[in-house]
Amino acid sequence: MVVGEQGRALNALTLPVAADSPSRRERQWSRYGAASVLTLGGLIVLAVSVGVAVTLGPADVSLVNVRDILLNHLGLAEIPVRVSEDAIVWQERLPRALVAAACGAGLGLCGAILQSLLRNPLADPFVLGVSSGASTGAVAVGMLGLGGSSLGLSGGAFLGALVAFGLVLLLARFASSGTSGVILAGVASTQLFSALTSLIMFAFADSDEARGVMFWLLGSLEGMRWNDVGLSTAVVGVGAIVCIASARSLDAFAFGEDVAASLGIPVARTRVLLLILTALLTATLVSIAGAVGFVGLVLPHAARLLFGQRHARVIPATIVLGAVFMVWVDAASRVAFAPTPLPVGVGTALVGVPVFVLLLLRRKGRA
Amino acid sequence: MTLKAQHVSWRRGGTLVVDGVTLQPAPGSTVGLLGPNGSGKSSLLRLLQGIAKPDSGTITLDDTDLALLRRREVAQTVASVTQHADTDVDIVVRDVVRLGRTPHRSPFGGELARDERIISEALEHVGLTAKADRLWHTLSGGERQRAHIARALAQEPRELLLDEPTNHLDIRHQLELLELVAALPVTAIVALHDLNLAAMFCDTVVVLQHGRVITAGPPAEVLTPELIADVYGVRAHVTRDDYTGRPTVTFQPGPPKGEVLRPLQASTSVRSA
Numbered sequence: 001m002v003v004g005e006q007g008r009a010l011n012a013l014t015l016p017v018a019a020d021s022p023s024r025r026e027r028q029w030s031r032y033g034a035a036s037v038l039t040l041g042g043l044i045v046l047a048v049s050v051g052v053a054v055t056l057g058p059a060d061v062s063l064v065n066v067r068d069i070l071l072n073h074l075g076l077a078e079i080p081v082r083v084s085e086d087a088i089v090w091q092e093r094l095p096r097a098l099v100a101a102a103c104g105a106g107l108g109l110c111g112a113i114l115q116s117l118l119r120n121p122l123a124d125p126f127v128l129g130v131s132s133g134a135s136t137g138a139v140a141v142g143m144l145g146l147g148g149s150s151l152g153l154s155g156g157a158f159l160g161a162l163v164a165f166g167l168v169l170l171l172a173r174f175a176s177s178g179t180s181g182v183i184l185a186g187v188a189s190t191q192l193f194s195a196l197t198s199l200i201m202f203a204f205a206d207s208d209e210a211r212g213v214m215f216w217l218l219g220s221l222e223g224m225r226w227n228d229v230g231l232s233t234a235v236v237g238v239g240a241i242v243c244i245a246s247a248r249s250l251d252a253f254a255f256g257e258d259v260a261a262s263l264g265i266p267v268a269r270t271r272v273l274l275l276i277l278t279a280l281l282t283a284t285l286v287s288i289a290g291a292v293g294f295v296g297l298v299l300p301h302a303a304r305l306l307f308g309q310r311h312a313r314v315i316p317a318t319i320v321l322g323a324v325f326m327v328w329v330d331a332a333s334r335v336a337f338a339p340t341p342l343p344v345g346v347g348t349a350l351v352g353v354p355v356f357v358l359l360l361l362r363r364k365g366r367a
Numbered sequence: 368m369t370l371k372a373q374h375v376s377w378r379r380g381g382t383l384v385v386d387g388v389t390l391q392p393a394p395g396s397t398v399g400l401l402g403p404n405g406s407g408k409s410s411l412l413r414l415l416q417g418i419a420k421p422d423s424g425t426i427t428l429d430d431t432d433l434a435l436l437r438r439r440e441v442a443q444t445v446a447s448v449t450q451h452a453d454t455d456v457d458i459v460v461r462d463v464v465r466l467g468r469t470p471h472r473s474p475f476g477g478e479l480a481r482d483e484r485i486i487s488e489a490l491e492h493v494g495l496t497a498k499a500d501r502l503w504h505t506l507s508g509g510e511r512q513r514a515h516i517a518r519a520l521a522q523e524p525r526e527l528l529l530d531e532p533t534n535h536l537d538i539r540h541q542l543e544l545l546e547l548v549a550a551l552p553v554t555a556i557v558a559l560h561d562l563n564l565a566a567m568f569c570d571t572v573v574v575l576q577h578g579r580v581i582t583a584g585p586p587a588e589v590l591t592p593e594l595i596a597d598v599y600g601v602r603a604h605v606t607r608d609d610y611t612g613r614p615t616v617t618f619q620p621g622p623p624k625g626e627v628l629r630p631l632q633a634s635t636s637v638r639s640a
Contacts, residue, residue, distance in 0.1 A: 121455065252469050255452040261418050262449070263522070264442025264470030309458050 035313060042320030046101060049324050053100075053331035054093045058338050061085050061093075070094075091225075097327050099224040099288060100344070102232035104295050104326025106239060106285045108318040110278040111296030112303065113243055116250045116311065117274055118179045124297035125282040128182075128275065129189030131291035133164020134283065135217050136193045136200070142213055143204045153216065154287040161283035164189050169275070179257070182275070219292035219345030221330050228288050239281045240319055246274060247311035254309075294348040295322055298356045305359045325352070369394045369554050370445060370526045375414055375424030376578075384410040385421070386578035392556060392571065397549045399569035399586070400558040403599055407578035408558035409450070412528050415556065416447045428526075442470035446524035448515045448532055454503060461499040463514050464489050467521030489517040492547055494540075508535035516544065520551075527555040533564060562603075562616045566590055574598055590614045596623030 055061050069089045071077035110125035118127070126132070137160020138153045140146045146156065171185035201210050243250075249270050252260040261267045285292075303317035326348070333347035369392060377385040385407045392398045400408045413419040414426055417433040426433040428444060446467070467489065468482045490496045493513040498506070506514065512535050519527060527548065533541040541561075545568040548555045559565045565572050566586040573583040576598050582589055587607070595603040595616065602619040 119455070248469060248472065252466055254454045254456045254458055254463075254466070256454075258413075258418055258449055259452050259466075261438060262416055262442060262445075262447045263466055264437075264439035266438045304457070309456055310462065 035316070038307075038313075039316050039320065042317070042324070046320060046324050046327070049327045050094075050097045050101060053097045053327050054089055056331045056335050057088070057093060059085070059088055061089055065089075095226050095229045096221050096224040096330065098229045099232050100221055100326045100330040101323035102229070102236045103221075103285050103289050103292055104299070104322035104324070105319040106232065106236040106281050106322075107292060107296035108299040108303075108322025108325075109236070109239055109243055109315065110282050111298075112300035112311075112314055112318045113246075113250065113274055113278050114296075115300055116253055117271060118183055119253065119256065120179070120183060121301070122297070123183070124293075125278065125285075126190070126291060126293075126296070127186045128279050128282070129164035129168050129186050129193060130161040130279055130282045131286055132190045132193035132197065133167075134158070134161040134286040134291065135213075136160045136197045137163070138216065139197050139200045139213055143200055143209060158283050158287035160193070161279070161286055164193050165279040165283070167192075169272075215343055216290045218343035219290040219348070220341070221289050221344055222341060224288075232285060232288055235281055235284045236319075239277055240315070242277055243274070243315050244312070246270065247315055250311040251309075290343075290345065292326075292345045292348055294345070294352045295326060298352050299325060302356060302359055369429070370415055370556075371427050372411070372415060373425050373427065375411075375421040375426060377410060377414055377419060377421045379410065384578050385414060387424070388575075388578070388580050389424075390415075390556075390573065390580075392554050394554055395552060396570040397555045397557065397568060399565035399572040400556060400575060401562065401565055401572050401598075402575035402581075406575040406598075408575055409530050410578070411575070412447065412449075412530050412556065412558060416445060416528055417441050439470050442522065444524060445526040445528065446519035446522035447528035448512075448519050448530065450530050450534065452515060453511075456503070458503050459499070460495055460501050460503065460506065460510075460514050460517075461486060461490065463503060464499075464517045464521050467518040467523075470522065485523065486521050489520040492520055493517045494543070509537060509540055512536060513540065513544070525553055527551070527553045529555065529557045531558050531560060533559065533561065562590060562595070566614045566616065567611065587612075587614050590616060592623075 051063065051066055054066050055063055065081060065085055066089055068077065068079040068081050069086050072079055072081065072086075073090055107125050111123070114123040114125065114127055115121055120127075134157035137156040137158070140160065141151050141156030142153055151159075168182065168185045168189045171188060172182045201213070249260070249265045252263045252265045257267045257271075260270075282296075299322045300314065300318045303314050303321050306321075307313045307317045326344075329347040329351050330344050332351065333342040333344050336342055336347075371392075372388055372390040374387050374389055375385055376383060376387050388407075388411055390398075390411070400411065402408055410419070414421050417426065417436070417438070420434060428436060428441065433441065464486050465482070468486070472482070487496070490499050493516050495510065495513055495517060498510065503511070503514070512532065516529075516532060519529075529548065532544060532548070536544060541564060545557075545564055548557065549568045557565075557569070559569075569586055571583060572586050572589050574581045574589060574594065581598060582594065590605055592603050592605055595601060595605075600623065602621055602623045604617040604619060606615050606617070607613070608615045
């Protein structure tokens with residue numbers, strides 16, 4: 001054995017380090033600085049997007065008027081505006097744009113978490129059977145009249161989503177294998193609840209009812225109110241905080257659960273916590289806005305392509321990208337075939353796929 | 368003050384894969400786990416790492432039951448490299464090694480200069496400094512293996528568990544890797560297939576068969592033609608290398624002396640007879 005080799009090895013593992021050297025502070029600052037600047041920039045883009053999106057629609061409202069209306073409602077000014085414009089902006093378009101932002105952020109977040117946790121690039125927020133459970137719940141309430149008027153489509157969808165997710169957890173537990181067990185259980189549950197939904201629609205629905213429910217299932221942000229804004233932003237906010245705190249654990253899942261465990265991650269606890277969190281988040285968003293596809297599948301990939309693989313960046317990036325994306329797609333789907341609205345889920349796929357292809361090409365060019 | 372196994376047994380899918388194993392490595396020593404495929408080497412390493420819990424017996428770290436420690440506490444002391452740890456994530460080598468710092472950092476704690484230095488040194492140790500910015504999927508099998516070793520080194524372990532770390536490596540990297548492991552001030556438990564590498568670098572070898580410890584001791588005492596015939600079912604010639612003083616194993620074709628050719632399974636009955 002070469003003595004020099006041994007000495008170097010010993011040094012590597014035992015050298016003491018000065019506690020607060022300047023380079024350490026600098027590095028910390030620069031890393032957080034870069035991430036904060038990006039996040040801040042993203043939030044500004046989001047705010048501008050919401051502002052502009054609100055001006056779009058059959059009734060034109062100028063950006064200046066939007067600003068005046070906002071200032072009035074925030075109690076910062078007393079600018080005279082037309083009552084009809086005020087109603088359109090404050091009661092319809094703004095809450096709608098904000099729910100769109102929350103849905104985009106939340107679904108993107110769930111997708112990012114599930115793709116990492118289940119180590120499957122095709123995972124999306126609906127992989128846990130949540131959306132098909134929600135649709136069964138919604139049709140059960142809407143067509144069979146279960147739960148009476150108190151429950152409503154949203155309530156039914158939320159309960160259905162939880163039942164489906166509960167089934168997934170139960171199946172995955174019986175299967176007792178890791179990530180593939182969860183995915184297989186999700187597939188089984190999705191199929192089961194899709195079949196139940198079809199059965200109910202086939203047996204009980206007339207065509208108008210079916211069309212209404214279908215529209216809702218594809219994702220719709222019609223008639224959003226401020227209470228929807230409050231609920232969706234609250235759950236997305238809580239979800240975002242928990243997920244950003246878990247960023248490092250998610251990084252450690254890259255090489256599978258055994259490696260994560262050997263790196264000190266309490267694998268089972270982390271997995272169950274994040275699965276429950278994403279299921280609750282998805283169930284809430286689906287019950288508000290229907291199953292908006294594509295955002296949760298593709299936006300996390302876009303964030304990774306643009307900002308790298310580390311979750312400390314991927315998570316905030318996905319949240320901001322998802323929110324901005326959804327605001328614009330919703331605005332476009334409102335305006336495109338006006339006065340007939342397009343389900344926002346159709347819009348997300350139509351706009352998102354080309355964007356994603358561009359990103360893939362860019363990546364190929366760089367590699 | 369080290370990682371110990373006391374009379375541990377583990378039943379996996381109805382088969383007893385680890386059967387009453389006791390292992391008490393001397394601190395700082397390099398211990399080779401030997402034995403044919405399916406003899407329980409990997410399973411024992413899983414137990415020692417605390418990823419699996421034994422059905423009976425205890426694994427202790429510094430005399431505390433491993434099951435009572437938090438995963439993070441274990442990971443600050445014990446690092447491991449398993450087989451077949453792969454990823455589809457587009458991650459660069461340096462970030463793979465950075466994962467090793469996970470147990471030493473809090474969720475919101477920043478990157479420290481010290482972390483960066485440890486990562487660089489770990490890369491240097493396995494000779495991957497020049498490839499630090501390469502993407503994982505562009506690496507060869509041997510480079511991936513070395514990246515995992517660097518990740519384990521970045522964990523600054525006191526106990527290092529390696530499951531066939533020389534797999535996929537060319538001879539030079541096999542030698543360099545084991546030389547490094549033997550030189551590190553850590554207790555290393557290494558599952559190995561190559562008896563000559565075990566003889567060269569291990570202070571102690573432990574021979575497993577059907578989940579049980581058949582024998583243990585310095586390679587020069589343990590690695591005999593009789594043992595090799597018994598455990599592996601092959602004919603071997605063991606000499607002492609004049610230069611290193613370590614045993615050298617040469618294999619010969621055909622069944623072990625005095626035995627007719629028959630399935631490996633039969634060797635147990637010979638031993639217990």
